[in-house]
Amino acid sequence: MPKTLQYRDGAVIYFAGETNSEKIYLLQSGKVNLSYQDIENGENILDSVQKGEFFGVKSALGKYPREENAIAYQETTVMAFVVSEFEQLASSNTRIIMKMLKVFSNQQRRVHQQIANIMEKEGYNPENPEQSLYNVGEYYLKNKRFSQAKYIFGRYLTYYPSGKNAAKAAQNMQVTENSGQEAMPPPPPIRRKSSIGQAVAGENSSATAKAYYDAVSFISQGKFQQAFVALNQIVDAKEDLEYMAKSTYEIGRCLFMMNKFDECIQHFTIMITSYPKHPNLGDALYFIGQSHENRGMKDMAIVFYKKILSMIPDQEEPVHQKAKKALSSLGGA
Template sequence: MAGPIIRTYKGGSIIYFEKDRSEDIYVLRQGRVVLTYTAIDSGYEVKEDVRLGEFFGVKSALGKYPREETAQVVGGATVLVFKLSDFETFVAEKTHLILKMMKVFSSQLRLVHKKLREILGQAEARNPAFELMNVAEVFYKNNNFEHAAYGFAKYLEHYPSGAYAGRATELQDLARKGTPYPINMPPLVYDAASTRAPMSQENLQNIMKPATEKTNLGAGTDNTITSLYNRAHTFLNVGKFEEAAGIFKDLMVRTDFKYDSEKKLVDNALFQMGVCFLKLNNLDTASNTFSAYIKKHPSGESVKESLFHLAEIAEQQGDRQRAGMLFGKVALLPPERDSLSQKARQKAKELST
């Protein structure tokens, strides 16, 4: 076994960034290292100190998925760095370390599940249909296209009329083509109504009617916020932009949300309306809508994308200076290493020449 190597970092150094990919595993030997991540329950940034002698970066290295946090040195630190193969050899004969890690990981997993259930107002775990869709999307976001496509196919096989069928069909097609996860895809939101039995053909046809035809739908039609949002997004993805805009407009005035996740969808409906107008090539209305979203929800989850679309519109309208300025602003918004920031930096560079 080659064994770990020793690295010394100056204060302020970044050992790794969130979303980095690496199989290195670290042990804090001396000094101070702070892990920064976003809490799933509040959405706020959380900082957590690594204790002396403690491993960090283990889960992402073993699972071979992107880092979940940023590790930064405060005031200088010395760490031991294991390559994954060396680490596996190291712990193979140390049963107490394996058991300790299993207990820690199990405790963390239970905490995550508990917080998710609290967020969603659930007393029990979410239904298998949602979990299958969620797993497929996690694979997709990590560019594991083959497993993602398989997951979406299984969802469609078992839940052909499920709440996420339109979304699964779209993502399955994109994953099979090796297309990166779409940046404008709204977050997957749990819909308690999706636990019920499959819909009848009559109700399924009713659900697929445009917003203008829905005023006299029967009581069996699913008009929950989540289902309407998913329906509108399905219309958007199949090119029925006017129908989608009509549903998003209806959602904007809904006040009967029970959970924070539903309120986020209501808030985000204004942004999605902007996307519809953009697809319809109604640039002025799209620009006004994105601007209204930013003004109304300055901390909203789609502010960065709204600015990006405003930059695209400015470029199409020939205002290169404004477009370059907006692309530059997008590139500086967190997270600065995502695909949207990379595209924005490239566009700003092109417009400056």
């Protein structure tokens, strides 16, 4: 039977990249926003789910990781279906099928237009479909959309088994298969242009870096308010993307250390939406769970600890161990 679930304002229903994606949701009341990155320009897009609409359908039916964050923005009630329950409901209600097909069709047209724009910028030649198909696969691979990349490279090898990119396509297929089980190597340091046009690595001795490490030093000394002010200055300056991301995480830590648990939850929720691939994502979830626990919201804390264990299955990871211990102490193991 479908389950009725309640979410508070700011609660995360699921995250982009989450592999435990067997549930489909129906919004009954409240407000849910879906946030994801535009494949054309990398900007964050926010879509509102309307009352009576399903969400989380594609990843659940396709059995691939979630493609977006789903966050409640007020007191919200949803119905959660497992795939078999949804299929049974849809099979007896053609209106649901037609509504979902309309949504999927609009999404597909939008994605196709974005891909066409990308390929046009990169010198797309409509008279060379072989190269165009391979380019689409490479684009998905570069953006770590591994299931889509695998499908495209598979189609390429089917249509052009002796094509000029066949060897590369086969090699990339192997990369996508490995990436389904293991994380890709960490991305290179963010690079930015200096005032004289030179590329500068993210780790440097710039004034921003010094300000960041001074702020971290304040944290180690227990001077959380001073660190909070310094870190916000780095974020507001917008001079270095790498240190903006690092500072955003440390701001959340400061809020937690200052016992500002509501603000901590709100801050990290926004951070997760803005930086869905942040290297400290697991730790951010842990602080959200700890904040809920300190607010007496045991059930919400358990939800976040379980999310950490599902997203970071490596038992050697410190955040996995912390989440497991916290979950056990609450009787949720």
